[in-house]
Amino acid sequence: MTDRSAFSPWDEARARAVIGALQDLPGACLPVLHALQAEFGYIHAEAIPLVAEALVLSTAEVVGVVEFYSDFRREPPAGSVIKICLADACRSMGSEALVAHIEHLAGTRMGETAVGAAIAIEPVYCLGNCALSPAISVGGRLHGRVTPEKASRLVAGQP
Structure with a gap:
């Protein structure tokens, strides 16, 4: 994080x-x-x-x-930034379901980050991890083959 x-x-x-x-x-x-x-x-x-x-x-x-460039922020960052790949390979492997799951866990919607929020969820259109899709990045660390269960652990700060 x-x-x-x-x-x-x-x-x-x-x-x-x-x-x-x-x-x-x-x-x-x-x-x-x-x-x-x-x-x-x-x-x-x-x-x-x-x-x-x-x-x-x-x-x-x-x-x-x-x-x-989507990596630049104009507001102070949330405590943790979760980037979810929405490119074709990750979409075909369930990244849209991950978006809904992580939004539910975080209590915020993708792209709607309050200043000082604990978590920000951002869309990206390739994390370069297509072979291990769906992919997300949590706090700058890349994760592949992410299931809702794995996403829950990652959001909670567990490996």
């Missing part, structure tokens, strides 16, 4: 330092955004203009990158 305490609270000076360390890389936008999310747990709204200024981009370009 993701530990929210692993992330720093938003701090503009710290964000500027993270950006400054990577801004000279070729194609720095993605590495900078990944580093900011690794530091703070999400891309804070105040980080967008800082990234744009440092990389000589418009704020719209930076927002476009953040919105395009």
Whole structure:
């Protein structure tokens, strides 16, 4: 499970330092955004203009990158993020039933995460684990051949 305490609270000076360390890389936008999310747990709204200024981009370009890539968050993360693969291979092996089961366990619907929630459920369209479908990721750890019973254990924090 993701530990929210692993992330720093938003701090503009710290964000500027993270950006400054990577801004000279070729194609720095993605590495900078990944580093900011690794530091703070999400891309804070105040980080967008800082990234744009440092990389000589418009704020719209930076927002476009953040919105395009589903791994970037614009809000602080839940305590644990569960990603459920909804690509064809996983769908054919029951991932839609897993969605309903995990939503019931978590008491929240996919894509509806309250700030500070214990669990967020996010759809993804390939976890690269097709041979072991249906696949989910819990707190960044990949799991295959997930049954409702296995999902219950994983949501509870058990292997």
